[in-house]
Amino acid sequence: MNALLERFCRYVKIESGAIEGVSSYPSSPGQLEMGKLLTRELLEMGISDAAVDEHGIVMGTIPGTVPTAPVIAWIAHMDTSPEFTGKNVKPIVHEDYDGKDIVLPGFPSRVIRPADSPALAALPGKTIITTDGTTLLGADDKAGIAVIMEAVSFLLQHRDTQHGDIRICFTCDEEIGHGVDHVDVKKLGAKVGYTLDGEGQDFVEFETFSADVATVTVTGINTHPGYAIDKMVNSIRIAAEFVRRMPTDQLNPAVTSGREGFLHPYVLEGGVAESKIRILLRDFEDAKLVEQRELLEDLAKQLSVEYPRAKIAVDVEKQYRTWRLASLWNRARLTLPRKRCGASAWNRRVRWCAVGPMARD
Numbered sequence: 001m002n003a004l005l006e007r008f009c010r011y012v013k014i015e016s017g018a019i020e021g022v023s024s025y026p027s028s029p030g031q032l033e034m035g036k037l038l039t040r041e042l043l044e045m046g047i048s049d050a051a052v053d054e055h056g057i058v059m060g061t062i063p064g065t066v067p068t069a070p071v072i073a074w075i076a077h078m079d080t081s082p083e084f085t086g087k088n089v090k091p092i093v094h095e096d097y098d099g100k101d102i103v104l105p106g107f108p109s110r111v112i113r114p115a116d117s118p119a120l121a122a123l124p125g126k127t128i129i130t131t132d133g134t135t136l137l138g139a140d141d142k143a144g145i146a147v148i149m150e151a152v153s154f155l156l157q158h159r160d161t162q163h164g165d166i167r168i169c170f171t172c173d174e175e176i177g178h179g180v181d182h183v184d185v186k187k188l189g190a191k192v193g194y195t196l197d198g199e200g201q202d203f204v205e206f207e208t209f210s211a212d213v214a215t216v217t218v219t220g221i222n223t224h225p226g227y228a229i230d231k232m233v234n235s236i237r238i239a240a241e242f243v244r245r246m247p248t249d250q251l252n253p254a255v256t257s258g259r260e261g262f263l264h265p266y267v268l269e270g271g272v273a274e275s276k277i278r279i280l281l282r283d284f285e286d287a288k289l290v291e292q293r294e295l296l297e298d299l300a301k302q303l304s305v306e307y308p309r310a311k312i313a314v315d316v317e318k319q320y321r322t323w324r325l326a327s328l329w330n331r332a333r334l335t336l337p338r339k340r341c342g343a344s345a346w347n348r349r350v351r352w353c354a355v356g357p358m359a360r361d
């Protein structure tokens, strides 16, 4: 097994899923464990300033070989998605991929199909790594971490490679919108940062969403259903009506692309007395997030009039704000090293992840 593959398979076995709704940072102890392991490995490789801070963020420096070259940063996140378990990950290595559907042996009804995954369709003959189907794999973003760690090892063994100081930065809780809460940009001290995250290959992403999350709390009145006439106010029905009235032919992730934003209800839970809806607000323009918020508040107002005995509250929490590369000149500079590698496709916007704040206009 080659070093990069071995490294990746080792990292995915550490459970470091982010947990939503907890007050600690990072949100799970596995991220601290991951940070300690990476710090230890960086120190062992010879990155003498490698350290993990009180927020679990790992930083260190590959000393430059060209003193006048700008300082850049390589960034990746240690947490994995909270939407599926990342415990007991058993990575399966499919060497020389035959291009067919991949049946996940731990849960054979779960099948990864190239027809559904254009990135996979382009990879016959390559080595593919999947889970056994019972867990998340966690390639997002342990693939980024493994690549950075392997690049550190390479550059330390090839001191004739020309580069300035390269700052390594591994962050926490990206998956729950808090990836940069505790990143000290001054301490990082880089002119430009590259986040190794995303999907597929041959892309440099140059713009991200701005992001908020809303919690709509519907408070009803619960009574015995046998004697509920003129008394009961069922919050489940009102919450369902709230979601039904949200736009579906626009502002919906299932029908939008490019620079279009969306509202995405992703949690609906509760009982007769109280129901909660969690909704992601996403747009490339900060001002449009305000419009999205107003749309939710208007819906709450309408329903409050129709159900005067219910209480409907909308609380919006800020997650992160967009950055984008302002000029074509900057994008061209970003592209230059890629052309040297012979890469073709070169940029697109990010429709999901939280990334570093350094390159904001």
Ligand SMILES: [Zn+2]
Residues within 6 Å of the ligand: 077, 140, 141, 174, 197, 198, 353
């Ligand atoms: Zn990611």
